[in-house]
Amino acid sequence: MATILDGKALSKDLKIALADKVKESGLSPKLAVVFDPKNDGSRLYVGMKQRAAAKVGIATEDIAVADDVTTEAVLKIVADLNADPSVTGILVQAPLPEAVNDQQVFSAIAPEKDVDGLGAFNQGMLFGDQPGEYAVAATPQGVMTMLKHYDIDLHGKKAVVVGRSQLFGRPMAALLNNANATVTLAHRYTPREMLLDVLKDADIVVVGVGIANFITGDQIKDGAVLVDVGMNVVDGKTTGDIEFASAEKKASFITPVPGGVGPMTIATLLENTFAAALSQEKN
Ligand SMILES: NC(=O)C1=CN([C@@H]2O[C@H](COP(=O)(O)OP(=O)(O)OC[C@H]3O[C@@H](n4cnc5c(N)ncnc54)[C@H](OP(=O)(O)O)[C@@H]3O)[C@@H](O)[C@H]2O)C=CC1
Numbered sequence: 001m002a003t004i005l006d007g008k009a010l011s012k013d014l015k016i017a018l019a020d021k022v023k024e025s026g027l028s029p030k031l032a033v034v035f036d037p038k039n040d041g042s043r044l045y046v047g048m049k050q051r052a053a054a055k056v057g058i059a060t061e062d063i064a065v066a067d068d069v070t071t072e073a074v075l076k077i078v079a080d081l082n083a084d085p086s087v088t089g090i091l092v093q094a095p096l097p098e099a100v101n102d103q104q105v106f107s108a109i110a111p112e113k114d115v116d117g118l119g120a121f122n123q124g125m126l127f128g129d130q131p132g133e134y135a136v137a138a139t140p141q142g143v144m145t146m147l148k149h150y151d152i153d154l155h156g157k158k159a160v161v162v163g164r165s166q167l168f169g170r171p172m173a174a175l176l177n178n179a180n181a182t183v184t185l186a187h188r189y190t191p192r193e194m195l196l197d198v199l200k201d202a203d204i205v206v207v208g209v210g211i212a213n214f215i216t217g218d219q220i221k222d223g224a225v226l227v228d229v230g231m232n233v234v235d236g237k238t239t240g241d242i243e244f245a246s247a248e249k250k251a252s253f254i255t256p257v258p259g260g261v262g263p264m265t266i267a268t269l270l271e272n273t274f275a276a277a278l279s280q281e282k283n
């Protein structure tokens with residue numbers, strides 16, 4: 001029977017500690033979120049972030065973009081936020097409307113305000129495992145915080161990451177590599193047989209593809225650590241990319257969906273925002 005990686009409980013503790021730190025600092029951090037209000041997931045997550053931020057003393061400013069917005073118009077919004085001294089952190093919620101070049105927008109965020117670590121500068125720092133302070137994407141960073149909390153050793157282990165988005169898979173693979181795991185990064189063009197072959201003896205599997213029950217218990221080895229980033233709604237119920245019932249019988253540790261990676265993502269984003277406020281105050 002697997003130990004549950006309880007992101008909900010851990011994120012609660014992190015937010016209590018963070019609220020104290022924000023209060024003691026006397027700072028007034030503000031997180032600006034640019035998002036597409038037509039995207040249901042975005043509306044849901046923006047609301048969750050807003051409520052969680054308020055509880056720890058971080059102000060939020062949510063900027064909804066029209067569905068015909070252009071890349072240039074979003075770049076202008078980001079430029080204004082970069083120049084606004086009252087704005088500590090900027091999050092561009094993916095996906096933006098189809099016509100917008102997300103990557104170009106992510107990289108236009110001033111690195112010191114890029115609290116989701118999606119811009120080329122911060123991703124480059126992560127890829128190169130550079131020393132110093134820089135923001136790392138909240139989802140993969142939250143996964144690493146959870147693994148550390150449960151003393152899960154990554155050194156020399158075989159890790160498989162499925163999904164290679166800018167906000168999850170790519171930084172996830174970089175973090176596991178920096179932790180000295182041997183990492184396979186699978187994606188849509190990974191042949192099914194090859195995926196099954198790497199999964200069967202993986203010590204840790206982190207999946208975020210957005211396909212319900214994409215990974216089942218029979219595909220993983222006994223004792224594997226399973227982290228489910230997936231967020232799908234099936235018959236009105238939120239479910240992950242891992243078929244929990246069959247997988248938890250073989251895994252040593254497993255995240256639930258909901259209650260696993262999601263809450264850690266939000267807590268980590270808020271920690272990144274406060275860290276940005278501290279470094280901006282110093283400079
Ligand atoms: N809990 C949380 O905090 C978060 C949850 N999510 C959830 O994670 C999931 C992924 O989101 P996101 O990272 O934005 O991913 P994207 O939707 O941007 O990309 C999906 C990724 O999965 C890969 N993929 C698609 N089909 C397959 C397949 N059959 N086999 C292997 N790989 C495949 C794609 O490969 P390719 O690159 O080749 O197209 C791509 O890299 C979603 O359900 C999202 O809601 C996302 C962020 C945070």
Ligand SMILES: Nc1nc(=O)c2c([nH]1)NC[C@@H]1CN(c3ccc(C(=O)N[C@@H](CCC(=O)O)C(=O)O)cc3)C=[N+]21
Nearest residue numbers: 045092093094095116167231238258259260262263265
């Ligand atoms: N720049 C950017 N950064 C992101 O981090 C980002 C993004 N864009 N685009 C969309 C995804 C999605 N995402 C989630 C955050 C929290 C939960 C979460 O807390 N979910 C709850 C359940 C919510 C429910 O029940 O539906 C849970 O897992 O317990 C889920 C998904 C962040 N994203």
